[in-house]
Amino acid sequence: xxxTRTNAxxxxxxxxxxxxxxxxxRHGYGIMKQVQSDSKGKxxxxxxxxxxSIRRMIDAGLLRESNNKIDPEMDDERRVYYKITGxxxxxxxxxxxxxxEVVAVAKRxxxxxxxxxxxx
Numbered sequence: 157x158x159x160t161r162t163n164a165x166x167x168x169x170x171x172x173x174x175x176x177x178x179x180x181x182r183h184g185y186g187i188m189k190q191v192q193s194d195s196k197g198k199x200x201x202x203x204x205x206x207x208x209s210i211r212r213m214i215d216a217g218l219l220r221e222s223n224n225k226i227d228p229e230m231d232d233e234r235r236v237y238y239k240i241t242g243x244x245x246x247x248x249x250x251x252x253x254x255x256x257e258v259v260a261v262a263k264r265x266x267x268x269x270x271x272x273x274x275x276x
Contacts, residue, residue, distance in 0.1 A: 166251045169209045172199055174218065174248040177240040181222045184210070187238065210238060218244035 166174070176182060176190035184206055191201050213219040222237040240248070262268075 163250050164247070165254065166247060167209075168199070169201060169205055170213060170218070171248070171251055172201065173206070173209055173213065174240060174244055174251075177219065177238060177244070178248060181224060181237045181239045183235045183237050213244070214238075216243075217241055218247055 172191045172194065173187055175194055176187045182190060184203070187210075188201050188203075188206055191199050210219060214221070218241060219238050220241055222239040224237060224239075
């Protein structure tokens with residue numbers, strides 16, 4: 157994957173991973189748990205999706221492995237922590253701005269989830 161443009165739309169998995177890492181460095185399992193918490197259980201990211209996405213995100217310059225251990229006494233030395241990069245922060249900010257613009261359009265049109273009959 158080439159370096160990601162900060163204005164390119166993000167996949168849902170990438171968006172959730174960036175959100176999970178936006179406030180602190182985390183290891184893989186910590187990212188999965190944070191995504192689950194952030195989404196109130198609606199998004200359960202499995203290891204294949206998580207680590208495949210992380211690998212692509214590192215290649216794209218959105219993340220990097222961290223040398224830090226949050227609690228070196230408690231952490232398994234094999235545990236790898238990940239950190240969002242400057243490019244990752246910019247990509248997340250651009251994506252959040254896209255979402256804000258979509259919500260603004262929906263508000264102008266006075267749309268709400270109850271406006272639509274889902275499943276009919």
